[in-house]
Amino acid sequence: MSRDSVVMLKEDHKEVPQTSPRHRVVVIGSGFGGLFFARAMRRTDADITLIARTSHHLFQPLLYQVATGILSQGEIAPATREILARQKNARVILGDVTGIDVGARTVTSELLGQQVVTAYDSLLVAAGAGQSYFGNAHFARHAPGMKSIDDALELRGRIFGAFEAAEIAESEAERGRLLTFVIVGAGPTGVEMAGQIAELASRTLKRDFRSIDPGAARVILLDAAPAVLTSFGEKLGDHARSRLEKMGVEVMLATMVTDLDAASVTVRDPDGGSRRIAAVTKVWAAGVAASPLAGQLAEQTGAGLDRAGRIEVQGDLTLPGHPEVFVVGDMAALKDCPGVAQVAIQGARYAADQISRRLDGQPARGPFKYSDKGSMATISRFSAVASIGRFQFGGFIAWLLWLAIHIAYIVGFKHRVTTLLHWAVSFLGRGRAERATTEQQVFARNAIDDLGEGYSPTLPR
Ligand SMILES: Cc1cc2nc3c(=O)[nH]c(=O)nc-3n(C[C@H](O)[C@H](O)[C@H](O)COP(=O)(O)OP(=O)(O)OC[C@H]3O[C@@H](n4cnc5c(N)ncnc54)[C@H](O)[C@@H]3O)c2cc1C
Numbered sequence: 151m152s153r154d155s156v157v158m159l160k161e162d163h164k165e166v167p168q169t170s171p172r173h174r175v176v177v178i179g180s181g182f183g184g185l186f187f188a189r190a191m192r193r194t195d196a197d198i199t200l201i202a203r204t205s206h207h208l209f210q211p212l213l214y215q216v217a218t219g220i221l222s223q224g225e226i227a228p229a230t231r232e233i234l235a236r237q238k239n240a241r242v243i244l245g246d247v248t249g250i251d252v253g254a255r256t257v258t259s260e261l262l263g264q265q266v267v268t269a270y271d272s273l274l275v276a277a278g279a280g281q282s283y284f285g286n287a288h289f290a291r292h293a294p295g296m297k298s299i300d301d302a303l304e305l306r307g308r309i310f311g312a313f314e315a316a317e318i319a320e321s322e323a324e325r326g327r328l329l330t331f332v333i334v335g336a337g338p339t340g341v342e343m344a345g346q347i348a349e350l351a352s353r354t355l356k357r358d359f360r361s362i363d364p365g366a367a368r369v370i371l372l373d374a375a376p377a378v379l380t381s382f383g384e385k386l387g388d389h390a391r392s393r394l395e396k397m398g399v400e401v402m403l404a405t406m407v408t409d410l411d412a413a414s415v416t417v418r419d420p421d422g423g424s425r426r427i428a429a430v431t432k433v434w435a436a437g438v439a440a441s442p443l444a445g446q447l448a449e450q451t452g453a454g455l456d457r458a459g460r461i462e463v464q465g466d467l468t469l470p471g472h473p474e475v476f477v478v479g480d481m482a483a484l485k486d487c488p489g490v491a492q493v494a495i496q497g498a499r500y501a502a503d504q505i506s507r508r509l510d511g512q513p514a515r516g517p518f519k520y521s522d523k524g525s526m527a528t529i530s531r532f533s534a535v536a537s538i539g540r541f542q543f544g545g546f547i548a549w550l551l552w553l554a555i556h557i558a559y560i561v562g563f564k565h566r567v568t569t570l571l572h573w574a575v576s577f578l579g580r581g582r583a584e585r586a587t588t589e590q591q592v593f594a595r596n597a598i599d600d601l602g603e604g605y606s607p608t609l610p611r
Contacts, residue, residue: 172197173509176257176270178247178443180207180230183276183479183494185561188240189233190502195509198240199268201259205229205244208299209560211491212569214339216302217433218309218346219354219582223299225569228562243268247277250443252450252472263608272474272505275443276494279480282437282458289410291596293432296339304595305433307587309347312431313355316362323428329367330429332415334407335436336373337381338527341390343433344371345530348397353580370427372402372417373436379527379535381488382542386535389544393529438489440481447477456483465517467501476501487520491559496520526552531577 173196177184180202188200206227215221234240245259245266250273257268281295294304309331316328333344348369355364371394377384378391378401391401402417408424409416415427440459448455451469454462460483461469467482469475478501479494487493500518507514524538528549536548553573560566575581598605 173271173505174199174269175272175274175505176201176268177274177276178202178250178257179276179278179479180204180242181210181276181278181479181494182491183278183498184274185230185233185498186495187274187276187478187498187502189237190499191505192237192239194239194502194506196239196272196505198237199243199270200230200234200240201243201245201247201257201268202230203244203246204298205231205242206299207233207561210297211556212560213296213299213302214342214346216299216584217296217305217343218350219306219585220346220576221569221572222584223303225565225572226560227299228565233561247443250275250446250450252447252469252475255474263606270474273476274498274501275447275475275477275481276479276498277441277443277481278494279438279440279458279460279489281434282439283434284437286410289407289434291599292412293334293410293415293434294595295434296343300591300595303587303591306584307589307592308431309350310585310587311592313351313359313362313364313367315430317359318361325362326368327413327428328430329362329364330370330427331367331431331433332370332372332427332429333433333435334372334415335434336371336375336378336401336403337435338379338525340371340373340433340435341379341394341527341529343435344369344394344399345397345528345533348394348399349530350582352398354576354582356580368400368429369398370400370402370429372405372407374404374406376404378403382525382527382535382537386537386542386544390527390529390535393533393544397530438480444477444481447475451475454483458483466504466514467497467518476504484518484520488525490525492523493520526555528552 175196175198177188177200185207188198191198207230209226212226216223231242245261247259249258255270259266281297283289294301312328316325319325331347333340351367352365377387379387404420406418408418415429417425438458444459444461448461451472453469460481461477463477463482467476467478478497480489526534526536528534532546532549534549534552535544536551557566572583575583
């Protein structure tokens with residue numbers, strides 16, 4: 151293999167050599183890890199190729215606001231190409247990475263049936279994590295997760311759609327099923343979803359219906375763990391729980407989901423008894439599984455995988471025997487590093503620094519150290535919990551801090567401005583500007599699944 155990066159198009163076997171004597175860095179993923187890495191490499195003497203399966207950078211922490219009609223998807227998902235447009239040493243390729251060959255130093259990606267092979271000298275893998283249904287993949291059909299824009303828009307359609315269907319329901323039982331919302335997983339995403347659905351029902355939709363009282367909707371937050379927000383500690387967990395209960399959310403802890411279908415959730419209670427909860431709308435906010443690319447890398451390098459499928463990286467975030475391959479963010483297993491944006495961002499900046507030092511002939515840095523800047527979760531408008539170092543607090547101040555930090559991390563000035571406007575509409579008033587939903591958003595995912603394994607969209611040639 152020459153030093154040239156080679157792009158091969160599988161269908162016609164065309165090869166497009168790109169002669170460049172510069173160091174070639176391939177980045178997989180346009181999330182917090184991938185994008186912050188690419189930007190940190192802007193002043194280096196290297197060519198960066200960022201490959202991701204979505205054309206946007208997704209600000210996952212605000213997905214729940216897209217799902218509940220506060221924000222539009224565009225506000226939390228700016229185009230990666232636009233963000234990197236002025237960075238001359240970076241280019242963007244849209245495609246699903248299907249293979250990494252650490253021996254040949256190539257990455258294979260696919261877009262609409264067309265295969266592209268990109269060669270690298272250094273590789274940064276930040277492909278994140280998906281939802282885990284703990285071995286019950288079939289639950290996904292009726293309980294979407296919260297990982298992508300598709301998920302958030304499907305949930306938006308399901309949530310608003312449930313109220314519409316309840317308005318014309320013919321029996322109390324049917325109305326009850328439609329107006330019961332079950333959120334599985336009482337971590338930050340579950341707590342935020344439960345709080346928002348409760349607020350949506352009791353504030354936004356209060357005057358909109360004639361046959362039903364949206365405020366009578368049941369919102370159930372359940373978790374197999376014995377506490378809410380376990381990673382925030384007992385004090386903040388209790389604070390969040392009591393705030394949710396004040397809002398009418400039913401919190402069911404030490405309660406395990408054993409089955410799930412279109413119209414219900416079956417749970418095992420702490421006393422061992424089994425119970426069926428009639429509920430049409432379910433949200434799955436429990437469990438993550440690392441990108442399958444972690445498994446591929448583990449097989450080729452001998453690195454271990456943890457229970458969530460994350461790859462065990464070395465202290466400098468590289469893989470054994472492969473100092474040119476860095477893995478950061480949600481798909482890397484690192485002691486005391488939770489699956490949060492700051493871990494991905496700091497890991498990305500560390501990896502960029504290490505590669506720049508190599509290029510400049512400077513000595514390498516010591517092992518990566520995560521600096522914990524704290525964590526936060528909102529419960530409702532004007533109420534959040536924050537854990538920052540020794541300080542743990544909940545309420546309005548925590549919410550203001552949450553607001554400031556989230557605005558600071560949203561990429562792009564215009565996205566910040568429109569987000570602030572939408573927040574004013576929703577938090578100061580009752581409205582939600584983003585209530586539009588379509589049939590395709592709700593039904594397309596399952597329809598595509600029904601087409602089976604062999605289904606793969608291709609471009610006409
Ligand atoms: C609903 C939700 C709420 C959250 N809230 C918070 C919060 O409040 N605070 C916080 O700090 N963290 C929060 N997190 C966690 C945070 O978003 C993640 O830790 C962070 O996004 C991890 O960054 P990453 O770069 O590792 O992965 P991601 O940001 O997930 O990016 C992965 C990228 O890889 C791409 N990709 C994946 N597989 C492939 C493939 N095969 N080929 C090509 N591209 C691929 C994806 O398209 C994406 O661009 C939340 C996460 C979720 C889901």
